[in-house]
Amino acid sequence: MKPPYTPEIIRQHGLTADEYARVERLIGRAPTWPELGVFSVLWSEHCAYKSSRVHLRRLPTTGPKVIQGPGENAGVIDAGDGWAVVFKMESHNHPSYIEPYQGAATGVGGILRDVFTMGARPVALLDALRFGRPDHPKTPHLVEGVVHGIGGYGNCVGVPTVGGDAMFDASYDGNILVNAMAVGVARADRIFLGRAEGVGNPVFYVGSKTGRDGIHGATMASEEFGEDSESRRPTVQVGDPFTEKLLIEACLEVMGEDLLVGIQDMGAAGLTSSSCEMASRSGSGLHLKLEAVPVRESNMTPYELLLSESQERMLMVCERGREQRLIDIVTRWGLDVCEVGTVTDTGRFVCSWHGEVVVDVPVAALVDDAPKYERPMRAATTPPAVGEVPVPADLGATLVQLLARPSIASKRWIYRQYDHMVRTGTALRPGDGDAAVVRLPETRRGIAMSVGCNGRQCALDPRVGAALAVYEAAINVACVGARPTAITDCLNFASPERPEVMWQLSQAIDGIAEACRALDTPVVSGNVSLYNETEGRGIHPTPMIGMVGLMDDVATVRGAAFPSADLAVVLVGGAAPVLGGSEYLLLATGELAGPPPAFDAAQARATIETLLAAHADGLVLSAHDCSEGGLAVALAECCFGRDVGAAIAVVGEGRDDVMLFGEAQGRVVVATDRPDALLAVAAKHGVPAAILGRTGGDRLRVRCAERTLIDAPVAELRRGWATALEEMLR
């Protein structure tokens, strides 16, 4: 194909007429066919963040613990003793909707590469999943496929999937979310960056051969779905975790020696984005010889080679003179390796094909000059206020119903399919605590991780909802005994071309920024996924948060379950629960109404400090935060782990159902053998805390003054909670 291009061709490349004109203006001529492809992927929303970039600047990204903030393959924080923790979260939403197994599997593969590209050994994976309503006809198929794909890849590659989150809501019926987070560890002085430096240094291609996989996947991920998207499939990218495992070992071995100048994985937009990003960060140029790229299909064109999204591939810039050592190591791992180009000082991205130059454009035009939009914004209409909700006659029955809601129910059906113990570092397994904990190798330290976001709260108030997502992730990490340290985020939104959605995105970013500042947890990496909508119907704004916390002694981790009888149950945190946005309200009325719980930055900080101080004094024997389903669900969950009941007395003047099932920020159920000391710690930090009762027996009993609100055997409460997910999929 040669210029001039029809408007239809330009549109198929995801470029507007204005954007295409900008391309011609920047390079002073019409682009060649491969150049058009290159602009198309690098200027896509997915690669260029063109709608979000102006807002992302408002996020706090620095702090004493930050070694590397956003802009590289992953963020890096200082974990002490010369160690660093490297982590990032990324979406693979659209591919997972189209081919759930491969979409989820390649999502895991991609995020792992982002982490080991930095020189880190991956030690943990987490997955935050959002599916449509449980009774939607496609939901079971998507859940089965996504979970199978995550397990299929993560289990084989030998990185434990230690945590995650799954919620179900009609807003995700046509657009599921698959957000994968990978966490790795490295020596702090051995972090590798995606740089192409040193004129004349050779560029190596390492990993699997290139096929026609996922060509234009990056542009697809930036377009909303239409009726025909299920038939308009590009070749599906197939993940090969076996090759990824070899790639991890080969890369870490190569990085253990002083051979590399820079390294970058070939993710979305493949060879194009990896090479241009490296050159852009270094202000250098690259010359690639495309005929040298190892291929697995015949007759591949330069356009296809540049845009292929074949998996398990890396680009490395080697020190000139050390090539043979690189080749030897990689070959020993059974992977393809070959020199495909050199670093130049021209500032241009040049590709030749058997001697003929087919691409020759300034790197800056591709990366720095990509369009950035200040898209119009308009406040979304305020959702209705909570209306008439009758107080249920049988609160115990309501609790049973809530516990069996798929969003609240046990996720054992999911995590049982994930190897969460490989690498023998998992100190707190999925389902056992509010956050997952792995050991920092060779030390006594621990890394705690939590992911999540309540999209309903964000739909009601994106700023508050996003702040609450940060806060809940921090509370989860503090519950197990770790200090929340930094976050990665994955901003999942509908079409930025709708002003209400842009407003939601902007508000959510402000909410994240406010909470991160209050909690001293900067944003070190992240990803934006827009156009999550089908035929004009968008998802709830879902700024997923992945929090990483650090603890000095991993042996001191605390789970969520009441460990034994005869302990005091204390509620730390005193925000008043509300019905707005709650799971209970959805159960009772089927409606989304507000306002959501409030976010109080000062209380959030004080509550975290209270928990950490209580942990330091050995006062916390178990801790579990109240989230979806409120206090009653949290209490029931505390009883489930070790079959320990409790007798609880709540004090309050409002409605019983609001007290039990209403939701609020930062309330934590703590079991302790020294309640007075715990109350004193809370008082010192200005955080309300109250003794609710004692653990023991085989029933959960909750009363208020003289009234019994709930009195049920733990085993009976557990039944529906334990099996709901399996029932849903039947």
Added chain:
Amino acid sequence: MRFAVVSFPGSNCDDDCVRVATEVLGETAWKVRHDERDLRRPDVVLLPGGFSYGDYLRCGAIASLSPVMEAVAAFARAGGPVLGICNGFQVLTESHLLPGALLRNAGLKFICEDAHVRVDGRPTPFTAGVQGVLRLPIAHNEGRYHADADTLARLEGEGRVVFRYCGPDGTVSDAFNPNGASANIAGICNEGGNVVGMMPHPERNAEPLLGNGQGRALFDAALRLVGGAR
């Protein structure tokens, strides 16, 4: 004591085995690559879990043809203690160092959780002096032990079923069979008793941080045996 841990492309519990031998037990351990033919004089050979060759074709099939397996077979023939864990067990059956095969779990899903196993049968280098019920993690998709009726009868008759899935109190029944294995078999040994294959992962519960530390008993047994022989 000297542990050789065989590392196939795709093995992913090799580091964990080395870690238990060195950091937990304080002994010596090294990895032996799939393409090596010299085990370097170990006292014990461990075939670790993982996905050798991606578990493609059949689990353990491609790995069983590796050069290193000739050395492992010679070591086993000479009476050397060999423990195959999970994928290592699959490699041992594909190599015909142990009878039977490991088929896809009856529930058709990967299972990762703790299981209870009863130590049964004759003593082996890894179970001598170990009694009762152990809680050990399982993590597999193809763990359903299968053998023909004659083979099963011989295994039972010769006391070669060394681990059986059971309840916490040692009850062996279908309710405690996670994958549909014949006769709840979780592990077996060869005729000589020196080659043991098991689906559960003792190395994943060899220290209290990761559970209750009961998996260490198998390694301690080997330590007693080899220490005693010296």
Added chain:
Amino acid sequence: MKGRVTVRLKPDVLDVEGKAVSGALARLGFDDAHGVRVGKVFEVELGDVDPAVARERLEAMARKLLANPVMETFSVEVE
């Protein structure tokens, strides 16, 4: 009437299993084996039906369940 449905990956989809098997064959000295691709065969007992009907039924089964149209193709035989 017996039918057979053979399901294969589409030619341009990466066959990770075939790739591993090719490598293993080469290491065993079968270096003439290039590009192994792994498929699945379903043998289906159909009872006493007309071959044309049998074929139609098998194709429907393949489209609905046996093959994943996103990545696989299939062929049908009756005997």
